[in-house]
Amino acid sequence: MSELEILPVVLKQIHETSQSGTLMVETDEEEIFIYLKDGMIRSLAFAHGKSILAESLRNFDKINKETLRSIFFKQREMITSLLDALRNCESVPDEFKDVGFLADICRKQIEEELYEVLNWENIKCEFMQNELSEEIFDLDLVNLPINIKFEAILMEAARRADEWELIQEIIPSTKDIPAKITDSIDNDDGDSKRIFEKVDGKQNIDEILISVRLTNFQGMKIMSDLIKNEQIRLKTVEEIAQMTRLDSIRNDGEKCISIYELLESKGYKNYETISWLARAYDKKGLTAKAAVKYNEQGQIAFDKDRYEEAIKAYNKVVNFSPDNLEAYEKLIHCYYKSSLLEKAAEISAVYARKISVKDKRKAIMVLDEANKNYPSSSSNLELMASLYIEMGDKENAISVYYILAMLMNKQKKPELALSAYRKILAINPNDFHAQIELGDGLIKLGKHNEAVDQYKNLGKSIYSEMKNESSNDRGSEDALIEVCKWIIKYEPESIIARDWLCEAYIHKKKIDEAIKALKENIDLLKKLDDKDSLVAHLRKLIKLDPDDFNNRKLLSSILFQMERRSESISELIDLGTHFYDKSDLRKAREAFESLLSIDPFNLHARHCHANILRQLHRHARAVEEYRLVGYLAKSLGMHKEAIEAFSKVIELAPGTERAQYMEIAHLYECLGEYEEAVNYYYTYAKKSLTHGNYGEVRHICSRIQELKPQHEGARALREQAEAKLELMPRLI
Template sequence: MTTMRDINIMDFSSIFQSISGQKRTGTLRVVGPDDEKLIYFNRGNVELVLAKQRKFLLGEALVKYGKLEKEQLEEALSEQRKSGKELGKVLVEMGLLSERDIQEAVAFQITEEVCDIFSWERVDCQFLEDEVVPEIQKILDEGIRVAVNAESLIMEAARRIDEWEIIKKLVPSTKDVFQATPASFHYFQEEGWDAEREVLSLIDGVRDVEEVIQKARMPKFDALKILHKLVSNKEIEPVPAPRLVELGLRFSNEGNLRKAIRLFERAEELGVEGLEVDHKLAKAYEAVGNVKKAVEKYLAYARRKEQQGDLDSAVYAYGRIINLQPDELRWHKRLIEVLIKQGRKEEVVRQARKLEEKFLARNQKDEAVALWKRIQQMAPDLPVTYEALSKLHLKFDETVQAIIELENLAGLLLMRGEKEQAVKVFRRILQLDDECVQARMSLAATLADLGQTKQALSEYSKLSEMLQRTGILQDGGNMAFLLDIYRKMADLEPQNLDVRWRLAEAYLSSGNKEGALQTLQEMLDILRSQRDNKEELVKVLEKMSQLSPDDEEVLLKLGDAYADCGMSQQAIKVYERLALAAMQRGNYEEALALCQKCRRVEPLRIDTFRLMAEIYGQLGDTERQAEFYRQIAWLYIAMEHYDAAEDALVRASELQSADLGTLLLLAEIYKKRKKKDKVKSLLSRLARTAVKQRDLGLAARFISELERLGLSDDSVTEIKNQLKVLQTRLEEAEKLPVIERPASSRIFSSIPGIRIIKPKKERTNPEGGQPSDSQPQRQFE
């Protein structure tokens, strides 16, 4: 079997000659634009030609060839029906024709059909070697056999082609319909015009040229020549295109679709506007099963309607094309594009899903993706396109691409204000990739917008944990991202201290100390209203002091917080540090105030007293300085640290050398520590002082104490003698009128002998509750 497609008629001539020249036997199938013919070759000669659109009727061929009248044919057919014999045998038996007449009629029919093929422009050929198709075999079995030389057929066809070129100038198409004019009437009034009358009798404004030449009882070409003559003489004229359309509709309604098609085709060739000829042709072609031509016309109709803006009609036409050629997917694509222009989104989706199925059935995944992408470009606000693409990518394990489409879908939903739906999409993304940062960030933000604070915080928290766990925070950009997360969390729940701690730490990790301090300050403001959260306040202030160790305001707040929490040592440490800093600046009043804070925390802290003594020393207030040294001494005495008490009292005595109470207490310390020399020196000095101040009783007691301690020597004896002299003088003075005792003697007479004892209970003074030198813990003997 040899097949050649879409060849021109000259090539067909070569094929025809080749089969004949090679003496081949078989059937040549020839398919033209409007018909199909079967040519049977037997050893290179043509024995029979059948047209698909016309049955081979021997009787008609005999009538047309002029071998038989119609009445004779009717009589023969009647006899045939009675006898059941082949028509050819009946005609011979009736004596109407010879076998040669019949063979000539068949040869005539072969010539007509083959020459007709040579008028086609392009054909498809298929030669079936040594095959006789059933239709031909049936006729051959009736005994009708001729052998027509192929070369003669080609020569006859060539001659007719040349003449046809002349005829076509006036009869351009066998589809034309003609109607007679009054100029033709003379043929029916005059003798000798049988052929013209035969043709004119067939011209009725309905039959086309093909029908006329088929029915005329003469060779086709003879009929064509007569038509040419009649047109040339203006004895017939062509029916205009609109009338052809009317006729086509009539025949279409009557069911004669092939006739209607020829009329519509010629009307279209002539050019007619506004009568929807392409649509009529498309429906007619579809009805007769000519899918190729139906698609061509529906396509032309669809494109024309698109240009005119009649998109409904275009959609209809593309729909018909898809039904006719379901596997031709490009028109399905075009249908979707037109539907998008119409805004028919639901139909777009429906058709796109159908087309997607076709692509996938062919394993054309990329085409399916491109389809939805194209729809996305044309209708970016259509959520279903993103859904479809994500499902496609998931179907082929392309998770990343699926997530991208879902992210785009969520973004679209947010733009449209459909936040609840966007949340669902974000959750779907996280089901695919739990560590998708952008999806979780967007989910948290959307939940926050919806007022679902608790869930938003949970998502932000998961995100921060994920960033820390995966180690991507080493990148500075990611640290900024983490900061943004914590800021959002803090905005959502301002009172959440844990979040703010994380925010502060994140600032520190990124090197932003100022940001951390600002966050800690915000925490401080929050804690001021939470009086029962003292420990947290301490932690915040400790962190602030670490970041700004020289910020005295922060340190002072920290000291107060320590004190409020009962953390005495930490509070005192801070206060003393601040006091020393104040002293370095020369701000002694501030230093004293800080020391007072220390005393409120720990009233009997010796270091605080010593610091205050130092401060008063810097102020030049020796009286207060000495007083604090005396208080230090008493504290050491209470602890039985007599050496330290001695040092404090020495300092006090150096500052106030005439303060008798300090000296007496110092003397007791010396005795306690068995420092006889120092006791002797101090009591001797006191005794001399008393003598100088003429306080005889006090001087006598100091001397008596020295003697009791066994410390009497020449110097003591000398003081004692001085006392005696003074006593003598005073006795003599008493004999004198109005001599008053010195005021100072009242002071000395009030100081009896003392001994040191441990205090049973702390006593306070008005300044701060500490013992003072004016209130010594002592017992006079």
């Protein structure tokens, strides 16, 4: 597949090489598919549902519209292809069902479409060799006897291109409206007469061509000839303008829009046409077009100081086109000129939000101007403060919030004043003036619970200060401890106060008090069933007291309940390792056994567990565990680790675990260490001979001799085994 830009070049390549396949041709707006077989054009399909047969029937004037409707109705009724519907439609004469007839009208339609396509600009082509998709083409139509040579199409397209230039000189637009000059025409051409009869001084050229069921080129050629022959003419701008006063036109919204658009395209444009089009587009839901026209209407009214009209127009513009910033500026100016200061402030806020994306400084200037003209807008002050914050100008943001708080107090809105103080404290938690004002305000309103919250904010400020102090200046810990105790007194379940209390003790190096505070917090969190916070507090406690076995186990258990399995396992590994390193084998064993209860295939845990059992002289259990470690490591392809584990089994139970020799031998063989493999195979064979397993001895010795043919020990053992095997029938 390849992409080319010139369609004739592509068609010529395909024809000369007699290729078959589908050629896709597209522009930014249109797309068609051409099917070629052996270099000849056989069919054409549209990308957006149109059918070549449907277009052919529409443009064939000998099939009346009623018959055409019955064919399409039959297709919907049968839920089948259009060709099948045509063949099964009783109202269609047999001659119109003939294959030759269908091939002829489809061929003509394909040619007409190709003439159009060859005039497309900025095309791209993609040829899919030997591809014929049933999703794109109707195979019944593809099989019609149609073979079109591309050279003939190119020649006709070139001829038409020259004619189109002449036609467009006579008819600039298909939206133009023709009118008759003569009452009749002396012309034997039926198509010319049909077009002439449709000219009524109201329909535009597009509408006429659709009604006479001719191709675009045919219709336009006839129409231009009628104009050249002075049988019809195109209406003047003045005549078209007169049409807008006709009731039949004014009551037809789409027709009226078409006429007004035609007038504007010819330079006939005024406040009336703009206003009418704006309302018509608005009514039809064509918001983008309506916005353009309302903007033009608003500009004319604005320039003439007709601010009330301009306000209505610009409100429409910003509603339909919210990103038109210039319209906002004009709308605000109109409100100021009309002394509608509150509305100006309201729109200024909307405008400021939009321009703040790119220019926060300009947005603040807009709001500042609005506040000077209408100082009672709390929302504008809020927005201005937030923009200062986004710019990183905290000082100005705080100043604006103080102005807002004073305005709210003046307006007897204490709740909003408190909100402003809270926002100041959000910017600067250490602003003690705001803290005092907030506290006083809460007391005046009788909101003692919120006063507790204020103490929490104060505690947060002190806590932040404590964190930022140098090691030689620790004046804030005692203050924070007192604040936390006050909060806990009135709100015993305050987790945050207890956290600050713990941090204060840690800062003062009073670790025992910190641990005590943490454990109280943990007990409280257990009751509240707040697992996330409980996990965080347990981690903090463990950092202070890593020997707290029970709480470390609790941490793992909670993580497992929260389905954080990997973290739970990691905690148990750390716990077991910690106490193993401290030689507290019983706690280490308990930790690893807890781990294995949730992750029985954890190789590391099993290995550690086996080592602990061995050190505790629980040899039987250790053997069992090392054996599991060996088989688990083997299954994971960790041959060396498996060898080490099986070796431990042999070490702890040398007389009973002879099968482990066989396992080790096999693992060494997998590693390519054949000398070691032979040694273990030989040891296994000797032990098997001792246990009277002569067949196994013979088999293993054979394997040894395959790995090391000159191994005398293996040969001797094999002979002994075979001798024993020969005696067995006699003994029986």
